[in-house]
Amino acid sequence: MDVEETTLPGIGLRHDFRTRSGRRVGVVSHHGGRRELVIYDTDDMDTCSESIPLTAEESDALAELLGAPHIVERLNNLGKAFAGIVGEQIKITPGSPYDGQPLGETHARTRTGASIVAVVRDQQVIASPRPDFGFVAGDVVVVVGTPENTAAVAELFRVG
Amino acid sequence: MDIAATFLELGAVLFTLGLLGHCATIVGISPIPFYLLGGLAFGHGGLFPLGASEEFIEVGAEIGVVLLLLTLGLEYTAQELIDGLRRQAPTGALDLTLNALPGVAAAFLLGWGPLAAVVLGGVTAISSSGIIAKVLTDLGRVGNRETPVVLSVLVLEDLAMAVYLPILTALLAHQTLAQGSVTLLVALAALVCVLVLALRYGRQVSRLVHNPNADPNSEILLLRLMGLALLVAGAAQQVRVSAAVGAFLVGIAVSGPVAEGAREVLTPLRDLFAAVFFVFFGLQTEPSEIPPVFLPALLLALAGVATKVFTGWWAARKAGIGTMGRYRAGAALVARGEFSIVIAGLAVVADVEPKLGAFAACYVLIMAIVGPLAARVVEPIVRKITRRSRRKTVTSLSA
Numbered sequence: 001m002d003v004e005e006t007t008l009p010g011i012g013l014r015h016d017f018r019t020r021s022g023r024r025v026g027v028v029s030h031h032g033g034r035r036e037l038v039i040y041d042t043d044d045m046d047t048c049s050e051s052i053p054l055t056a057e058e059s060d061a062l063a064e065l066l067g068a069p070h071i072v073e074r075l076n077n078l079g080k081a082f083a084g085i086v087g088e089q090i091k092i093t094p095g096s097p098y099d100g101q102p103l104g105e106t107h108a109r110t111r112t113g114a115s116i117v118a119v120v121r122d123q124q125v126i127a128s129p130r131p132d133f134g135f136v137a138g139d140v141v142v143v144v145g146t147p148e149n150t151a152a153v154a155e156l157f158r159v160g
Numbered sequence: 161m162d163i164a165a166t167f168l169e170l171g172a173v174l175f176t177l178g179l180l181g182h183c184a185t186i187v188g189i190s191p192i193p194f195y196l197l198g199g200l201a202f203g204h205g206g207l208f209p210l211g212a213s214e215e216f217i218e219v220g221a222e223i224g225v226v227l228l229l230l231t232l233g234l235e236y237t238a239q240e241l242i243d244g245l246r247r248q249a250p251t252g253a254l255d256l257t258l259n260a261l262p263g264v265a266a267a268f269l270l271g272w273g274p275l276a277a278v279v280l281g282g283v284t285a286i287s288s289s290g291i292i293a294k295v296l297t298d299l300g301r302v303g304n305r306e307t308p309v310v311l312s313v314l315v316l317e318d319l320a321m322a323v324y325l326p327i328l329t330a331l332l333a334h335q336t337l338a339q340g341s342v343t344l345l346v347a348l349a350a351l352v353c354v355l356v357l358a359l360r361y362g363r364q365v366s367r368l369v370h371n372p373n374a375d376p377n378s379e380i381l382l383l384r385l386m387g388l389a390l391l392v393a394g395a396a397q398q399v400r401v402s403a404a405v406g407a408f409l410v411g412i413a414v415s416g417p418v419a420e421g422a423r424e425v426l427t428p429l430r431d432l433f434a435a436v437f438f439v440f441f442g443l444q445t446e447p448s449e450i451p452p453v454f455l456p457a458l459l460l461a462l463a464g465v466a467t468k469v470f471t472g473w474w475a476a477r478k479a480g481i482g483t484m485g486r487y488r489a490g491a492a493l494v495a496r497g498e499f500s501i502v503i504a505g506l507a508v509v510a511d512v513e514p515k516l517g518a519f520a521a522c523y524v525l526i527m528a529i530v531g532p533l534a535a536r537v538v539e540p541i542v543r544k545i546t547r548r549s550r551r552k553t554v555t556s557l558s559a
Contacts, residue, residue, distance in 0.1 A: 009240040009311045010293070014303060028303045031420050038303030046305040046485030 016040070035059040064128045087142060088150035089120070090157055094137040097160035104131030112152035114145025165212035173202060173213070177435050190291045192497045192528045195435050196521055199442015206447050217440050223390075224437030225505070226407040227430040228498055229321075230389045232289065233411015234419045234426070236315055238358035241412065244315035251309075251475040252316030258471055260285040262463035270456065272513045275331060279507040282324055283520050284464050288497030288528065289314045295532045296492060306476045306485040310492045313475060321499065322351050322408055328503065329402040332510040347401045354409045366418040382425045385414065404502060434498060441505050441521065449518035457522035464527060465534065468493040484542055491538035495531020500524050 003017045008028070016026025016038070024040035026048075033056050038048040054062065092099060098106055108116055119126045119133065120140040126133070135141075143153045180194035201207045210217070236244075245252070263284030267277035292314065296302050326347035330340035357365055369385040389410045396406030414422060472490030481489065504520030507513070 006308050007240065007243070008302070008308055009237075009244065009315045010235040010289075011302060011311070014308075016303075026303055032424075036303060040303075040305075044482060044484050046482050047488070048300065048303040051300040051303050 014038075037062070060128060084146060085144060086147055086150055087117075087144050088114075088154070090141045090143060090150075090154045092135050092137050092139045092141065092157055096135075096137065096157050098135050098157055099137045101135055102131065103129050103133040103135065106156060108143070108153050108156060112145070112149050112156060114143045114149035114153045116141055116153070117144050118142040162212050166216060169210050169213040170216065172208075173198070173210070173217075173439060174432075174435070176201075177439065181435075189532055190288075190294070190495070190497065190528045191435075192288075192291070192438060192501075193525045195438035196442045196501075196525055199439035200445060200447045200450070200521070201442075202439060203443035204446060210443065214443070217436055217443065220433055220436035221440030221505075222403070222437075224430075224433035224435075224440075225404050225502055226389055226393045227426065227433050228437070228502060229404045229408040230385075230411045231423060231426055231430050232318060232321075232499075233408040234414060234423050235289065236318060236412070237415045237419070238355045238362070238412055240315060241319055242355065242359070244312050245319060248312045248316055248475075251313060251471075251478065252320065254474060255313050255316065255471045256285050256320055258467045259464065262460055262467060266456065266460045266463075270515075270519075272516070276507070276513045276516055278328060278331060279503060279512060279516065280520070282328060282503040283500040283523065284460065284467075284496070286317050286321065286496065286499045286503070287314060287468065287493050288495045288499060288531065289318070291495040291497045291528060291531055292492055295495065295535045299535060301488070301492070304485065304488070306472075306479070306481045306489040306492075309476045309479050309481065309489050310472065313471065313493060322405055323348065325402045325405045325408075325503075325506075328506060329400060329405075332506060332512065333400055343400050346399060347405055350396075350401070350405075350409055354413050358413045358415055362413075362415040365413045366416055369414055370418045370421065378421060378425045381418070381421060382429075385410075385422050385426070386429075402506075437505070438498075438501065441501050441508070441517070444508055445517045445521050449515055450522055453515055453519040453522055457519055458526060460523055461526040461530065464496065464523075465494050465530060469534075483546065484539065487538050487542045488535070491534040494527065494534045496524055496527035497531075500527070 001017055003015050006014045006016075008014055012028065012030045014026055014028045016024055018024050023042070024045060026038045026040070028036040028038060028051075030036070035054045035056070035058075037050075037052045037054060037059075039050040041047045041049040103116060106116075108114065116129065117127070118141075119129050119135075120142065121136075121138070141153070141157065143150045145153070177191075177195055177198050180198050181191040184191040184194045202210050260281035263280035263282070264277040266284075267273070267280045270276075272280075292310065296307060296310070301307055326344050327340075330343040369388055370381045389407045392410050393403035393406040396409075397403040411419075469487070469490030472488075472493045473486040476486040476489035500520065501524055504517060504524075507520075508517040
């Protein structure tokens with residue numbers, strides 16, 4: 001499969017590819033984080049017959065439905081792929097202010113800039129946990145971001 | 161200054177513009193022509209001539225130009241500009257020569273001389289990235305395969321503005337060749353410096369206006385960026401490079417997530433002052449001057465449509481886009497707007513030619529309406545033409 005990447009100056013990036021069934025689908029990633037799912041016309045392959053704007057939350061949900069578990073596999077290679085971005089595992093210790101609290105309460109993304117991409121509990125990986133996911137002591141949280149940002153998340157889980 | 165009278169007038173102007181903008185949205189066209197018409201109505205010889213608020217509107221219009229160019233600079237990163245120049249230089253050259261030509265020719269045909277030719281060449285060459293971006297989004301064509309072609313043409317026009325504006329300012333100020341070349345060199349050196357700075361030290365430059373760790377709210381970003389833009393614009397004006405270019409360079413230098421945030425906080429402010437700018441331009445034009453220049457402006461508009469469609473068609477063909485996509489790219493580029501008025505505005509202030517303002521206003525009025533319309537109707541028109549020609553082939557085959 002050949003995914004084509006095109007920069008859209010002033011807008012963002014477009015990725016698209018041809019499916020085996022002969023359709024062309026793509027995703028436009030706007031600079032602000034908004035996504036657009038585009039499906040190309042069968043007669044005129046240059047035009048999209050459908051373009052569906054998705055909020056950040058909606059595209060997360062769609063990605064999850066389409067097989068987000070792959071994300072965890074790729075996490076291991078992340079350090080090599082992007083310089084300056086690290087994946088960090090942070091253990092929730094008993095007595096952490098978020099022991100027993102839902103993920104949404106941490107506001108980790110807004111407060112630190114790093115993203116919680118998975119939680120490991122009892123050797124099981126829960127990919128893309130939802131905001132209502134409840135933490136318990138012993139969980140290992142996988143965060144991705146710059147070293148400073150991920151360190152800030154560790155601090156967040158330790159002292160709040 | 162009579163505060164009461166100023167407020168009453170300014171309020172009436174802005175409210176009227178709001179109503180006109182509302183009408184534009186209902187009809188589905190760009191509000192720019194409506195703002196220009198509003199300006200004409202409020203100007204000398206118009207329906208409701210303004211008095212007390214003119215002084216404010218004049219300064220507001222200048223700020224509008226600074227904001228238009230600042231947000232234009234923020235739109236593209238230095239990397240995108242360099243990439244565009246590297247990959248699409250022939251397209252850019254074709255676009256600028258082909259589309260400046262009608263303006264230059266019109267100036268000579270009207271007997272206006274070389275200075276007006278330089279101005280009109282700029283007015284006809286530069287597309288409106290604001291209108292085009294809006295049309296592409298509205299028509300759901302952002303994901304289309306011809307869209308990168310359209311955008312790269314806009315990127316190159318952007319860069320060309322940074323070179324063209326100082327040349328124009330120098331010419332309009334009646335500088336000698338030596339003075340003019342110094343101005344131009346200063347501007348070019350500044351452009352190169354800013355591009356290098358933004359590429360190498362983008363993050364540090366962006367820190368100058370915003371530190372994401374220290375100030376979480378956007379008002380500090382707004383104040384610092386606006387302050388920096390005005391400082392640089394003022395300094396540029398002082399050395400006769402043109403305030404607009406200064407603001408544009410600040411926009412390029414700021415990059416990354418800061419640019420994204422900056423665009424968000426600046427957009428409402430830009431919309432307000434850009435509207436004031438269009439009104440100011442309309443104010444300086446006597447409505448009675450419009451009818452005599454309407455026909456030449458219409459002819460120039462026809463030429464402008466043809467040259468832009470050809471540019472887009474050619475660029476898209478080069479990128480391997482199909483027939484329909486080529487015409488779509490061409491039609492998308494037709495719209496002219498804010499930057500044509502910025503260029504014409506400089507010439508009007510310098511009093512190049514008495515009728516130039518009315519002529520340019522008329523041209524932009526037509527093009528800002530025709531542009532989005534062309535983008536909408538291009539598909540049915542091309543489909544009709546190709547179907548007819550196909551039918552002809554079929555009949556000739558069966559015969």
